Amino acid sequence: MKKYEEQFILAKQLHLSGKIIDSQKIYLNLIKKFKTNDKLFFLLGTTFLQLKNYNEAIKYLGISINLNDKFSDSYNNIGIALAELKKYSEAILNYNKAISLKENYIDAYLNKGISLYKLKKNDEAIKVTQLVIKLDSSNAKAYNNLGNILQNTGKKKESIEAYNKAIKINSEYLEAMNNLAGVLDNLKLYDKALIYYYKIFSKNPNFEGLLGKIISSKMHIYDWDNYIEIISKIKKQIIEKKIAVKGLFINYLTDDLNLIKLNSESFILKEVLDPKIDLVKFKDFSDLGKLKKLDKNINKLKIGYFSSDFNEHVVLQTMANIFKNHDNNKFELYAFSHGKKEDDLWRNKIRPYFKKFYIINDMDDIQAVRLARDEKIDIAINLTGLTKNHRTNLFIKRVAPIQINYLGYPGTMGTKSMDYIIADKIIIPEIEKKYYFEKVKYLPECYIPESKNLFLKATKNYTRIDFNLPKNKIIFCAIHNPLKLNPKIFSVWIKILKRSNDSVLWISANTEKSKKNLLAELEKNKINIDRIIFAEKVKENSDHLKRLELADIFLDTHPYNSHSTSYDYINAGLPMITLKGNSFASRVAASIYSSLKINELIAKTETEYENIAVELANNKFKLKKIRDKIKKNISNSNLFKSKEFTKELEKVYLEIFNENI
Numbered sequence: 001m002k003k004y005e006e007q008f009i010l011a012k013q014l015h016l017s018g019k020i021i022d023s024q025k026i027y028l029n030l031i032k033k034f035k036t037n038d039k040l041f042f043l044l045g046t047t048f049l050q051l052k053n054y055n056e057a058i059k060y061l062g063i064s065i066n067l068n069d070k071f072s073d074s075y076n077n078i079g080i081a082l083a084e085l086k087k088y089s090e091a092i093l094n095y096n097k098a099i100s101l102k103e104n105y106i107d108a109y110l111n112k113g114i115s116l117y118k119l120k121k122n123d124e125a126i127k128v129t130q131l132v133i134k135l136d137s138s139n140a141k142a143y144n145n146l147g148n149i150l151q152n153t154g155k156k157k158e159s160i161e162a163y164n165k166a167i168k169i170n171s172e173y174l175e176a177m178n179n180l181a182g183v184l185d186n187l188k189l190y191d192k193a194l195i196y197y198y199k200i201f202s203k204n205p206n207f208e209g210l211l212g213k214i215i216s217s218k219m220h221i222y223d224w225d226n227y228i229e230i231i232s233k234i235k236k237q238i239i240e241k242k243i244a245v246k247g248l249f250i251n252y253l254t255d256d257l258n259l260i261k262l263n264s265e266s267f268i269l270k271e272v273l274d275p276k277i278d279l280v281k282f283k284d285f286s287d288l289g290k291l292k293k294l295d296k297n298i299n300k301l302k303i304g305y306f307s308s309d310f311n312e313h314v315v316l317q318t319m320a321n322i323f324k325n326h327d328n329n330k331f332e333l334y335a336f337s338h339g340k341k342e343d344d345l346w347r348n349k350i351r352p353y354f355k356k357f358y359i360i361n362d363m364d365d366i367q368a369v370r371l372a373r374d375e376k377i378d379i380a381i382n383l384t385g386l387t388k389n390h391r392t393n394l395f396i397k398r399v400a401p402i403q404i405n406y407l408g409y410p411g412t413m414g415t416k417s418m419d420y421i422i423a424d425k426i427i428i429p430e431i432e433k434k435y436y437f438e439k440v441k442y443l444p445e446c447y448i449p450e451s452k453n454l455f456l457k458a459t460k461n462y463t464r465i466d467f468n469l470p471k472n473k474i475i476f477c478a479i480h481n482p483l484k485l486n487p488k489i490f491s492v493w494i495k496i497l498k499r500s501n502d503s504v505l506w507i508s509a510n511t512e513k514s515k516k517n518l519l520a521e522l523e524k525n526k527i528n529i530d531r532i533i534f535a536e537k538v539k540e541n542s543d544h545l546k547r548l549e550l551a552d553i554f555l556d557t558h559p560y561n562s563h564s565t566s567y568d569y570i571n572a573g574l575p576m577i578t579l580k581g582n583s584f585a586s587r588v589a590a591s592i593y594s595s596l597k598i599n600e601l602i603a604k605t606e607t608e609y610e611n612i613a614v615e616l617a618n619n620k621f622k623l624k625k626i627r628d629k630i631k632k633n634i635s636n637s638n639l640f641k642s643k644e645f646t647k648e649l650e651k652v653y654l655e656i657f658n659e660n661i
Contacts (some may be wrong), residue, residue, distance in 0.1 A: 045074070054085050075594055106132055285298065304335075316350065566589050576593075
């Protein structure tokens with residue numbers, strides 16, 4: 001018995017000093033050789049928890065409870081392991097048991113609040129977290145958790161106050177700084193966000209995901225100092241599978257298909273799944289209700305459209321006519337909305353096209369999956385992908401026997417739970433299918449159709465004077481999301497300006513810092529700052545579309561092209577020069593222009609891009625000729641004929657269905 005006690009003390013000392021594996025070996029050896037107790041199994045289970053082997057942790061903590069069902073810490077730690085496996089409801093049951101056994105059990109209350117937050121039960125989560133603060137007003141973690149919940153409910157100002165309290169209590173609390181910076185980012189206070197990101201970097205340069213957040217904030221304000229260095233480090237980390245930047249964000253940084261695939265896979269494993277899950281096996285979660293079996297004799301296919309953008313958003317604007325033109329004799333539509341809760345003009349417009357329109361924001365994954373299965377959806381269309389407010393876990397748990405990635409996300413979703421991706425042969429050439437987890441299905445023309453804004457308000461006829469544009473100069477328009485700009489593409493625009501003296505660049509810059517940084521780039525390249533004109537934000541999208549007609553040539557970005565907005569420029573008669581890259585996101589504009597047979601605006605290299613722009617700027621006859629060609633070719637393309645495009649999309653749905661029965 002003396003040897004047991006000596007070994008047990010040694011194991012605990014190793015455990016406390018952070019030598020988890022060494023302590024674990026001793027615990028296991030003690031279990032084999034000596035009579036054991038609940039404390040030993042608790043400690044062993046805790047080592048597995050710390051090593052992120054959650055199933056083994058649950059196993060040994062469960063044995064601890066079998067030996068002593070009054071041991072509150074075992075219930076709490078099992079709850080933590082279950083939460084890490086995304087089993088939040090089961091986790092809460094264990095936290096509740098721990099709380100019932102130990103009065104004012106702060107850790108269990110804290111953990112319960114986190115799981116309630118993950119289940120989107122925000123009101124309950126706030127109450128539990130506020131109880132922790134009442135019990136311990138100096139608990140920095142409680143304030144941080146409260147900030148997360150408040151931010152999730154849209155109370156950004158209150159969340160900032162909570163994070164600041166957490167940091168005041170613990171000035172080294174990097175997670176709270178990171179969360180605070182994230183809110184400031186969302187509020188477009190990028191300079192202030194960077195202050196906190198840099199503080200984190202000074203204390204821990206390897207803080208997970210930090211470099212991606214720093215470069216994102218910098219890109220929003222056109223701060224390109226150390227751009228290449230930071231991007232190189234991010235790429236290295238992705239290859240080493242150390243981190244993953246946000247699913248969509250990688251497309252702004254590179255067109256390397258292998259990097260994008262690696263990042264998507266890492267993002268899924270980190271943000272959505274437990275890393276040990278074998279994605280291929282996730283075909284049927286029988287505990288979530290019966291998954292429908294496909295029937296070839298079915299009268300109508302039930303199509304479930306899942307989106308966070310069933311509101312005034314470009315995805316809905318693009319899909320609106322498709323919803324409208326679906327063949328009601330063959331298809332029955334169901335909407336599952338997980339974005340904004342409030343209705344708007346767009347949502348009210350498309351609601352009648354669906355048999356049922358569900359708002360699933362407050363449903364956890366299990367409830368939402370059961371709802372879809374109860375409706376017996378045949379094909380689920382994911383219109384969100386890995387963008388903001390995604391619900392990828394619904395598809396991993398399988399809402400329908402067939403699941404398709406379409407339109408909302410320009411790339412692979414990094415999981416085989418998505419069965420198909422719909423594209424075209426320019427977006428995903430046959431030779432590049434290997435970079436996609438999904439099976440690729442092709443539409444005959446570009447995968448993305450034109451969809452006119454159904455609610456354009458009448459606008460006056462603008463002149464260049466209204467926007468401070470010179471009357472007799474070539475206007476290069478580059479009004480983009482700031483994330484699409486980078487020093488590489490901007491350097492090409494600089495060369496274009498230098499070679500076409502009688503021209504200006506019309507560009508968006510939403511902050512004074514952004515303007516200052518762009519002007520500095522011009523001065524650095526010895527170009528007069530009068531050559532750049534800032535496009536101020538307009539209230540109505542219709543005004544923006546109308547003002548595009550005042551420009552002469554649109555300059556596309558790379559590696560993230562203009563996508564559906566390409567049609568805005570086409571409808572404005574504004575030729576757009578695009579650089580065709582390797583990735584999905586860098587080929588959309590090329591796909592649109594190829595479908596319209598206007599290949600002369602598609603460049604394969606930066607030099608070619610530059611030369612096309614300069615030639616059009618210096619040759620007004622050629623510029624007019626290409627404008628006329630755009631107008632003519634619109635009438636011959638199904639991209640502008642929503643009924644015909646919808647029929648082609650339906651053919652793809654039916655082809656996929658027939659492959660699976």
